Amino acid sequence: MASDFVWFELVTPDAKAAEAFYTVVVGWTTEASSGPAGPYTIFKAGEFPVGGMLEMKDVPAGWLGYLGVDDVDAFAKKVEAAGGAICKPPEDIPGVGRFAVVADPQGAMFVLFHGDTNDAPPRPAPMSPGSLGWSELHAADWEKLFDVYAPLFGWVKHDTVPMGEMGVYQTFGPPAAAIGGMFNTYAPAPSPYWLYYFCVDGIDSALERVKAAGGQILTGPHPVPGGAWVLNAQDPQGGLFALVGQRG
Incomplete structure (x- = not known):
């Protein structure tokens, strides 16, 4: 089964x-919670929890994506065996699940996660305000990384989009549909990273x-296939994120 x-x-x-x-930019509401590292804030799109926030004074601001897997410990070892690194060993979140923070062979970090129940959490409708619209890997060499991610998570190549001098933009995901893209650039960050696109009602008002x-x-903002428009941005604390929405 492919991971998402x-x-x-x-x-x-x-x-x-x-x-x-x-909350102003994306339109999320928040709910106070707690986790292994202390106070935790949950971001919600309407009634659906979609993400969270943890305050850490000694690390740069940034977003981490959680990939669902059936065995966190086994997948952490697989990432390491493929040339990646285990940044935070597997740990339980009581009443929630088990997670590990890892990095791919080029240094892009993400989280492996398995919930305490096998039930998939409900999600907002695709492309609805506040939902995740796209996940994008900014790589030093996307082809090498695709060969790492694909067998680990069951991903396949979808559309290959020419970008002129920048090479190509390769979309990927489970066989049923693309969930993101990869390409060879990692500016303005100093190393490869994952960038997440959150949906908004209108791209110009969001800007x-x-x-x-x-x-x-x-x-x-610039147009992307399918009629939407996207922009890349940085929050006041330095966290990189992106927005996707319609124009007009």
């Missing part, structure tokens, strides 16, 4: 400021909210 992203987590040095930013709330627009 099941949760997203913002690690930030200032949770209060980040909460104010993302103005980013700027008004103290964020920075890095690229876009």
